[in-house]
Amino acid sequence: MKITIVGSGDAFGSGGRSNTCFWLETAKGTLVVDFGATAPPALKRHGFDPNKIDAFVLSHLHGISRLHAAMLGDALVERHLAVDDEGTYRCAHPTIADVVRARLTTSRRREVHRALAIALETLLPAGQPDGGELGTIARHAEQGGDRAMAYRYALLAAEAARTRCAYDESLSWLDIAAGTADAPGASEQVDRVTAEVLEQAGLREIPPVRARASIGMRRVDQGDLDLPVHA
Numbered sequence: 764m765k766i767t768i769v770g771s772g773d774a775f776g777s778g779g780r781s782n783t784c785f786w787l788e789t790a791k792g793t794l795v796v797d798f799g800a801t802a803p804p805a806l807k808r809h810g811f812d813p814n815k816i817d818a819f820v821l822s823h824l825h826g827i828s829r830l831h832a833a834m835l836g837d838a839l840v841e842r843h844l845a846v847d848d849e850g851t852y853r854c855a856h857p858t859i860a861d862v863v864r865a866r867l868t869t870s871r872r873r874e875v876h877r878a879l880a881i882a883l884e885t886l887l888p889a890g891q892p893d894g895g896e897l898g899t900i901a902r903h904a905e906q907g908g909d910r911a912m913a914y915r916y917a918l919l920a921a922e923a924a925r926t927r928c929a930y931d932e933s934l935s936w937l938d939i940a941a942g943t944a945d946a947p948g949a950s951e952q953v954d955r956v957t958a959e960v961l962e963q964a965g966l967r968e969i970p971p972v973r974a975r976a977s978i979g980m981r982r983v984d985q986g987d988l989d990l991p992v993h994a
Contacts, residue, residue: 764788766786767785768785770783770784770802770805779911781799781801781804782797782801782805784799784801793815793816795816795820796822797820797821798819800878836852840852872906873906873907876903876907877907880909880913883896883900893923894926897916898917898924898936900916901916910943913939913943914945921936922956930966937957
C-alpha cells in the first residue's frame with residue numbers, strides 16, 4: 764500500500780497548507796481519506812486523477828451543509844434580500860451587497876477570499892489560462908492569507924502580462940509577488956523577472972505603483988432607491 768499526504772492543514776488551510784487529505788493506493792483500488800474544499804486543486808498539483816478514486820472515507824464533518832445553505836438562501840429570497848438566479852443566490856440590490864461586505868469580520872473575509880481563490884484555481888482551463896484569471900486568483904489568495912498561492916499566481920500573471928507587452932500590469936503583479944515571497948530564493952526570482960520586464964520595457968527604474976482599489980461602503984444615492992425621490 765502506498766500513502767500520499769495530499770494535505771495536512773486545518774479547516775482554514777492555515778499556513779497555505781491544504782485541508783487534510785490522504786491518497787491511498789492499495790491492491791484493491793484507490794481510497795481517499797477526507798476530502799475538504801481544497802482537495803480537488805491539491806490532487807491536481809500532485810498529478811492525481813480524481814476519476815480513479817474507488818472510495819472515500821470521511822473521518823468527520825464540520826461547517827454548514829449544502830441543504831442548510833439552501834434553506835438559508837430560500838429564507839433570504841422570501842425576505843427579498845436575495846434572488847434565486849437559476850440556482851445561484853445573489854444579493855437583491857447593490858446596497859445590500861455593500862452592507863454584507865462591510866459587516867464581514869476579518870477572519871471570515873479572509874476565509875471567503877481563500878475559498879474563491881481555490882475555486883477559481885480548480886476551474887482554470889487547461890493550456891494557457893487568461894492572464895486576468897491568474898491575477899484574480901493571486902489577489903484573492905493574497906487577501907485570503909495564502910501567501911504561497913498568491914506568489915505563484917502573481918508570477919504567472921506577471922508573465923502573461925509581459926507576453927502582451929503590458930509592462931505596467933506585469934510590474935503590478937510582481938509587486939504582489941514581492942510582498943508574498945517567503946520561500947528561499949523567491950525574492951531573488953522576483954528581482955530577476957522585474958529586471959527582465961524593465962529591460963524589455965525600456966525603463967531604468969520601476970515606475971510608481973498606483974494604489975489598489977479597495978472595496979468599501981459607498982454613499983446611498985437616488986439610484987439605490989426602489990421609488991423615485993421627489994423634491
